[in-house]
Amino acid sequence: MQTQAHRQHEPKLSAEQLAELGAELDAIRDRVLCELGEQDARYIRELVARARLAEVSGRALLFAGVLPPAWLLGVGLLSLSKVLENMEIGHNVLHGQYDWLREPSLEGASYEWDWACPADSWRHSHNYVHHTFTNIVGQDRDLGYGLLRMAEAQPWHPAYLLQPLLAAAQALTFEWAVAVHDLELDAVLAGTKSLRQLLDDAQPVVRKVLAQGLKDYVYFPLLGGPAAPAIFAGNLSANLLRNVWAFSVIFCGHFPDGVQMFEGVDQRTESRAAWYLRQIRGSANCEGPGWFHVLSGHLSHQIEHHLYPDLPASRYPQIAAQVKAACEKHGVPYNTGSFPKQLAGALRRVLRGALPPALTRLRTQAAASG
Amino acid sequence: MTTTRSALPSALAALRRPAGALLRTRLVASLTAPRGVDHYVQLLAPTWSSSQIRARIVSVDRETEDTVSLRLTPNDNWLGFQAGQHLHLSVTIDGVRHTRTFSISSAPCEGSPLRLTIRAFPGGRVSNWALRDARVGDVVELSAAQGQFVWRGPASTDLLFVSGGSGLTPIRSLVQQLLHDGHAGQLTCLHYARGEVLFHSELDALGRAFRNFRFVPRLRAGLTAPAAAAARFSLDELSAVHPAWQQSEVFVCGPSSLEHSVRDAWATAAPATQLHSEHFRQVASGLAASGADAAARYQLVFEKSRAAISGHGAASLLEQAEAAGLRPAYGCRMGICHTCKCRKRSGVVRNLITGQVSDAAEGSIQLCVNAPLSDLTLDA
Numbered sequence: 244m245q246t247q248a249h250r251q252h253e254p255k256l257s258a259e260q261l262a263e264l265g266a267e268l269d270a271i272r273d274r275v276l277c278e279l280g281e282q283d284a285r286y287i288r289e290l291v292a293r294a295r296l297a298e299v300s301g302r303a304l305l306f307a308g309v310l311p312p313a314w315l316l317g318v319g320l321l322s323l324s325k326v327l328e329n330m331e332i333g334h335n336v337l338h339g340q341y342d343w344l345r346e347p348s349l350e351g352a353s354y355e356w357d358w359a360c361p362a363d364s365w366r367h368s369h370n371y372v373h374h375t376f377t378n379i380v381g382q383d384r385d386l387g388y389g390l391l392r393m394a395e396a397q398p399w400h401p402a403y404l405l406q407p408l409l410a411a412a413q414a415l416t417f418e419w420a421v422a423v424h425d426l427e428l429d430a431v432l433a434g435t436k437s438l439r440q441l442l443d444d445a446q447p448v449v450r451k452v453l454a455q456g457l458k459d460y461v462y463f464p465l466l467g468g469p470a471a472p473a474i475f476a477g478n479l480s481a482n483l484l485r486n487v488w489a490f491s492v493i494f495c496g497h498f499p500d501g502v503q504m505f506e507g508v509d510q511r512t513e514s515r516a517a518w519y520l521r522q523i524r525g526s527a528n529c530e531g532p533g534w535f536h537v538l539s540g541h542l543s544h545q546i547e548h549h550l551y552p553d554l555p556a557s558r559y560p561q562i563a564a565q566v567k568a569a570c571e572k573h574g575v576p577y578n579t580g581s582f583p584k585q586l587a588g589a590l591r592r593v594l595r596g597a598l599p600p601a602l603t604r605l606r607t608q609a610a611a612s613g
Numbered sequence: 614m615t616t617t618r619s620a621l622p623s624a625l626a627a628l629r630r631p632a633g634a635l636l637r638t639r640l641v642a643s644l645t646a647p648r649g650v651d652h653y654v655q656l657l658a659p660t661w662s663s664s665q666i667r668a669r670i671v672s673v674d675r676e677t678e679d680t681v682s683l684r685l686t687p688n689d690n691w692l693g694f695q696a697g698q699h700l701h702l703s704v705t706i707d708g709v710r711h712t713r714t715f716s717i718s719s720a721p722c723e724g725s726p727l728r729l730t731i732r733a734f735p736g737g738r739v740s741n742w743a744l745r746d747a748r749v750g751d752v753v754e755l756s757a758a759q760g761q762f763v764w765r766g767p768a769s770t771d772l773l774f775v776s777g778g779s780g781l782t783p784i785r786s787l788v789q790q791l792l793h794d795g796h797a798g799q800l801t802c803l804h805y806a807r808g809e810v811l812f813h814s815e816l817d818a819l820g821r822a823f824r825n826f827r828f829v830p831r832l833r834a835g836l837t838a839p840a841a842a843a844a845r846f847s848l849d850e851l852s853a854v855h856p857a858w859q860q861s862e863v864f865v866c867g868p869s870s871l872e873h874s875v876r877d878a879w880a881t882a883a884p885a886t887q888l889h890s891e892h893f894r895q896v897a898s899g900l901a902a903s904g905a906d907a908a909a910r911y912q913l914v915f916e917k918s919r920a921a922i923s924g925h926g927a928a929s930l931l932e933q934a935e936a937a938g939l940r941p942a943y944g945c946r947m948g949i950c951h952t953c954k955c956r957k958r959s960g961v962v963r964n965l966i967t968g969q970v971s972d973a974a975e976g977s978i979q980l981c982v983n984a985p986l987s988d989l990t991l992d993a
Binding site: 348355357466515 | 709710947
């Protein structure tokens with residue numbers, strides 16, 4: 244029934260309406276650009292300072308990790324710092340959101356973040372591929388990460404029966420899963436990418452994964468002497484917590500109920516307004532308090548992020564009402580809901596995608612280009 | 614050049630170098646990767662860095678109505694300078710970092726702190742910050758000293774310095790150092806100023822103290838038009854001030870009009886001697902070139918591609934580069950993914966989506982959504 248309802252609500256915009264929507268969305272962007280200034284600069288610099296303080300104090304507490312309260316607080320602070328660095332700082336800085344500050348340490352093209360995936364590989368797979376070809380089946384590699392079947396248009400195979408387990412494993416190892424993602428192992432298996440190319444591409448990934456792993460699992464524990472087991476366990480726990488959190492937030496971005504998947508869209512001939520519409524229909528927001536948005540790197544405002552990936556993310560909550568109003572004016576569904584609701588929708592999609600199409604119907608509507 | 618140890622207790626100061634050496638080890642690099650050790654040490658010591666030159670402002674002194682001197686104590690990464698050299702100063706103003714080039718007005722013989730003397734001009738972001746907002750204790754970033762506006766020749770050579778306005782700053786440094794080093798040749802400093810003369814009493818005093826140094830200021834303030842025109846550089850003027858000018862090597866620093874007239878005079882009258890010049894440009898905050906001229910052609914230099922092409926303001930830099938057979942990196946071609954981002958060394962561009970016009974200073978731009986509004990040099 245819901246499938247039918249969504250079908251009825253798919254926006255049918257005339258060319259004029261689409262152009263008007265595009266102009267309204269451009270105007271929102273221009274207004275934010277004009278307002279950018281000292282408060283945005285202060286926000287990101289203070290956040291960097293806080294994440295750093297959380298990391299230093301978290302790691303220091305783990306050195307006293309034989310005491311359970313110190314260990315717990317240490318894990319909490321270290322997880323917090325990792326979440327902030329990876330999501331609200333790293334992801335957003337890598338988009339070039341703060342390039343206008345001209346601050347070399349916050350420059351999108353040169354930033355290297357504190358997680359396993361090399362920033363260079365992320366800039367390609369995420370900033371370019373995912374944000375340009377969002378939700379186009381066969382082009383957006385984030386659509387199931389070459390591993391999961393998340394759209395009806397992806398042909399089913401019995402191996403997909405294992406996908407709930409694979410998704411759980413991916414959540415726990417998310418840092419590494421993302422690092423490996425850009426290597427396109429699926430393309431190597433399919434024979435469209437050579438083994439030699441894979442080995443070339445793998446070198447920086449292996450180096451970064453090793454460097455990150457050695458730091459958390461060898462160097463810091465060794466430095467702690469008798470506290471080594473507590474530090475090792477603490478770092479492992481912080482990484483796991485951050486992994487599961489990042490996985491959950493990111494799966495809520497494009498996989499909840501009602502998110503549209505696309506087939507056969509030629510991005511090269513798509514207008515800017517049509518690209519905007521695809522970003523809105525292919526993304527979903529999560530509602531929550533201010534701290535939740537910060538901890539999600541404002542990916543909870545996935546729609547605003549996909550419309551304006553290089554605007555400072557802390558501006559998304561301010562413009563969400565304007566974006567939503569523009570959508571409502573033109574009858575474009577604006578997908579939002581509580582975090583538990585959106586996460587449940589995304590996990591249901593994982594389960595449904597595992598089953599053969601004969602048994603279930605995915606709610607996703609593979610729609611032709613509009 | 615050594616750094617002032619300020620208020621640090623001497624025991625702590627003695628630990629500074631070994632601590633610095635420890636912080637530069639590979640182990641510390643591994644523990645602090647990928648952010649790097651500076652990121653963490655900044656919590657405690659904002660001027661410490663493993664590689665960057667950071668400096669603390671220790672005094673701010675008005676020299677004239679529109680000119681200010683900042684004295685700076687750099688950290689241990691500062692390797693010193695030669696008299697006459699300049700550096701890049703980076704400061705954060707309203708959250709945004711700005712970098713400009715300034716000559717060092719102190720001389721190496723004067724030791725630390727080093728001094729920059731900056732004249733504010735209307736619309737000058739950094740120069741007005743220096744004049745009005747710079748405070749003792751602020752931390753700024755410096756580049757290494759650079760430039761060939763230095764004297765490495767024999768001490769017996771006669772040297773002539775011609776300067777305009779704040780172009781006197783590197784010359785003041787050169788004169789102090791040369792006199793300190795016992796330069797034997799004649800040093801003549803011909804200086805043009807509109808208003809107050811920088812370092813006036815100091816240079817006058819040097820003129821009295823050293824037989825081989827003359828300071829000749831030429832003031833244009835308060836003069837009527839013909840007299841003001843006469844107070845411009847000319848060969849007649851030069852012959853009157855310094856008859857033996859053809860035997861001198863000349864150093865010129867000032868506005869480009871001054872540099873050109875000296876250069877022209879030298880090319881015709883004294884081609885044998887060498888001319889050293891240092892020009893400075895005022896980088897106003899853009900908009901000067903905002904009127905896009907459809908017919909205008911610009912020279913676009915793509916440094917990485919080793920190519921200079923002729924361009925126009927009607928299409929993106931990416932399209933124009935590709936049309937000329939260049940292959941700069943690109944991604945979405947619509948301004949969202951930043952794959953085509955590159956350094957703009959100089960020049961003005963207009964954003965084709967927002968219509969925003971950049972300033973002329975160095976910065977980074979996206980090739981796919983920017984069109985030229987002037988000649989450009991790009992690291993692409």
